[in-house]
Amino acid sequence: MKPAVCVIVPVYKAVHTLDRCVESVLSQEVSGGLCCILVDDGSPDESGAMCDGWARKDPRVRVIHQEDGGVSSARNAGLELADAEYIVFLDSDDALREGALEAALTAQEEHPDSFVIWNYTTDLLDDAPTEGDVTVRPASALARLYLDCLIAMPWNKLYRGDLLQELRFDEGYTLGEDLQFVLDYIARLNHGETPWSFAVLEAPLTWYNCDTTGTSLSTRYHDDYCDIWPRHFAKLNAACRTVHVPPEDLLPLHRAELTVLAEGAADILRRDPSPAGLRRDKADKALSGVWLRELLKTMRREKNYSAYYLPVWWRNLHLLYSMAEAKRLNKPLYGKMDWLGYYLFLGRRRRE
Structure with missing residues (x-):
């Protein structure tokens, strides 16, 4: 038995x-x-x-x-x-x-x-x-x-x-x-x-033994991070459509997905072992991906705001890296840049 x-x-x-x-x-x-x-x-x-x-x-x-x-x-x-x-x-x-x-x-x-x-x-x-x-x-x-x-x-x-x-x-x-x-x-x-x-x-x-040493699969640097996650998120979004996730639940999900990809691109600039020029090319390629650009269009239709929306839309690596580092190091610059971006949309987008 x-x-x-x-x-x-x-x-x-x-x-x-x-x-x-x-x-x-x-x-x-x-x-x-x-x-x-x-x-x-x-x-x-x-x-x-x-x-x-x-x-x-x-x-x-x-x-x-x-x-x-x-x-x-x-x-x-x-x-x-x-x-x-x-x-x-x-x-x-x-x-x-x-x-x-x-x-x-x-x-x-x-x-x-x-x-x-x-x-x-x-x-x-x-x-x-x-x-x-x-x-x-x-x-x-x-x-x-x-x-x-x-x-x-x-x-x-x-x-x-x-x-x-x-x-x-x-x-x-x-x-x-x-x-x-x-x-x-x-x-x-x-x-x-x-x-x-x-x-x-x-x-x-x-x-759950939460590894904070940087040696686990979830914390170490992954060369193909920005290639893999769009595939995972595409599958997650398809599953959400199948089970009829309400639109109000998709807003925070799409913000979270943008954050993962934006900070992944910033992590390329911070931790990729390639020379500086190649790091920038790789990060720019991540921001140019078809799935990510479609996500930005979806968020525009939803009037959905994220602090990373404009840096990723503009493909401004310097601005993106500055914001991601400020957030990672818990510096007030991130909050200031977040609200500046929100006001550039004249408060017409929905934020968290």
């Missing part, structure tokens, strides 16, 4: 956090059974041996050893082996809070047509109860939930195993592939016979 929940954990250089992660999974009380798949992704340290140690201690643990293929490859390997009613992802430096899976399963039982997602905490000592309110939001809340930082990651969600049979992470991406995976899952929900909704657990069920 298949277990109720299978937790898939990609493992790479996790000697200092793996025990805490696995203990947090195996200590969960799950009616219907639990399994944990540890995928050693060619880790050069003792992580692989630690995985084997856990498998010897607990029959609910299964281990896959593979060559280093990246986190998407590791999760896909776990999906190939997983056979459970529900699937949960967890990173090896994170942890499930006590009672997390029980709370998620209870929410799913009470809201069978919902996609169960939950909040998370970055405070390891957070003792907030995992029992709490469940807010049911329509599928059209997709944009708002994305802006609330609840959509773009795979590890705060309860997935139906039957819908994941053919679904895999795109190993061609090194950035934003998690969002692609979640949007692919939502597309499967859209193809179902019954309308669906989000069931959002307000309690933080996952402890």
